[in-house]
Amino acid sequence: MTIRELILKNRSYRRFYQEHAIDRETLEQWVDLARHSASGANKQPLKFYLSCYPQTNAIIFPNLRWAGYLEDWDGPQEGERPSAYILILGDASLSDSFGVDHGIAAQSILLGAAERGLGGCMIGSVQRVKLQRELNLPEQYHILLAIALGKPKETVVIEALGPDGSIKYWRDPHGVHHVPKRSLDELIVT
Amino acid sequence: MTIRELILKNRSYRRFYQEHAIDRETLEQWVDLARHSASGANKQPLKFYLSCYPQTNAIIFPNLRWAGYLEDWDGPQEGERPSAYILILGDASLSDSFGVDHGIAAQSILLGAAERGLGGCMIGSVQRVKLQRELNLPEQYHILLAIALGKPKETVVIEALGPDGSIKYWRDPHGVHHVPKRSLDELIVT
Numbered sequence: 001m002t003i004r005e006l007i008l009k010n011r012s013y014r015r016f017y018q019e020h021a022i023d024r025e026t027l028e029q030w031v032d033l034a035r036h037s038a039s040g041a042n043k044q045p046l047k048f049y050l051s052c053y054p055q056t057n058a059i060i061f062p063n064l065r066w067a068g069y070l071e072d073w074d075g076p077q078e079g080e081r082p083s084a085y086i087l088i089l090g091d092a093s094l095s096d097s098f099g100v101d102h103g104i105a106a107q108s109i110l111l112g113a114a115e116r117g118l119g120g121c122m123i124g125s126v127q128r129v130k131l132q133r134e135l136n137l138p139e140q141y142h143i144l145l146a147i148a149l150g151k152p153k154e155t156v157v158i159e160a161l162g163p164d165g166s167i168k169y170w171r172d173p174h175g176v177h178h179v180p181k182r183s184l185d186e187l188i189v190t
Numbered sequence: 191m192t193i194r195e196l197i198l199k200n201r202s203y204r205r206f207y208q209e210h211a212i213d214r215e216t217l218e219q220w221v222d223l224a225r226h227s228a229s230g231a232n233k234q235p236l237k238f239y240l241s242c243y244p245q246t247n248a249i250i251f252p253n254l255r256w257a258g259y260l261e262d263w264d265g266p267q268e269g270e271r272p273s274a275y276i277l278i279l280g281d282a283s284l285s286d287s288f289g290v291d292h293g294i295a296a297q298s299i300l301l302g303a304a305e306r307g308l309g310g311c312m313i314g315s316v317q318r319v320k321l322q323r324e325l326n327l328p329e330q331y332h333i334l335l336a337i338a339l340g341k342p343k344e345t346v347v348i349e350a351l352g353p354d355g356s357i358k359y360w361r362d363p364h365g366v367h368h369v370p371k372r373s374l375d376e377l378i379v380t
Binding site (some may be wrong): 012046 | 192193198202218228239258259267279290298301314357358359369378
């Protein structure tokens with residue numbers, strides 16, 4: 001698969017075949033992709049909390065906010081929830097800033113998932129204080145980003161922005177998730 | 191090439207065969223990879239300034255700080271400089287925050303380069319005000335990250351941290367660039 005094919009395949013998925021388990025070894029292989037990705041000043045201040053069992057998944061799920069633009073949808077129902085999570089943490093004992101390291105790491109992880117026909121979603125809207133307490137995470141770790149992972153159970157279509165210029169994604173009556181993307185011309189300044 | 195092979199190949203390179211040109215179409219194809227990558231709340235507030243000609247390259251180069259840990263090295267000499275740059279800009283008319291969008295985008299761009307046997311380096315240490323003025327970039331654009339690009343002319347080796355635990359990269363007498371990386375075990379919290 002070319003990197004273009006992989007990136008096109010790597011959509012943000014929010015509904016999954018929950019019964020499709022992802023094992024810990026697989027999560028570790030994806031973290032190893034992040035480990036070999038760039039880090040600002042090579043500080044490598046990120047740590048990773050792995051969850052692939054129902055018990056910890058059930059703690060994480062209610063602390064995430066799903067798909068802000070879908071007002072009538074509170075997130076995936078039981079049976080369509082992620083079968084695993086990777087929480088990206090910033091270790092304050094190693095650095096007081098994390099730059100965009102977690103964005104770089106998350107992209108590497110999700111490309112690793114896409115290559116195996118799996119997928120997920122980066123979620124920045126997290127109830128951090130509550131989740132940190134419920135997982136007994138030491139204070140030195142800051143929850144930077146959650147990545148939900150599973151076997152995707154939805155179709156995601158990229159399309160041009162409509163006449164109103166809205167970038168809000170939407171779901172049609174057939175459950176297809178539509179994502180408006182700005183054109184290449186619009187993104188290039190010179 | 192698997193994503194693991196591609197990520198391992200994608201080192202931060204700082205010396206290049208400057209005579210190896212990268213054309214504008216290639217830069218646009220890499221921006222198109224970024225365009226299809228995740229963006230927080232799908233806002234897509236990033237814009238891209240492309241440079242692949244000596245004139246604009248010469249404006250950008252002196253505004254970047256290279257390899258902070260190599261104290262005796264001021265950056266690549268003439269002949270080993272990047273043949274192109276992509277500046278990632280945040281468009282303040284579209285969003286007042288850019289999250290880690292530029293990290294995600296930069297990783298997609300550099301993986302696109304690695305696939306073609308090219309490479310580069312994300313540079314966050316930029317003289318932003320001066321560069322913005324010299325390129326006549328409108329105020330609405332914030333320079334978030336510079337990506338230097340070219341055909342790599344150095345060998346980069348990843349190795350375990352030494353007994354002193356230092357993460358500072360270093361260059362040996364043969365010009366090989368050594369990068370200490372934390373172990374996978376160290377990165378995983380549970």
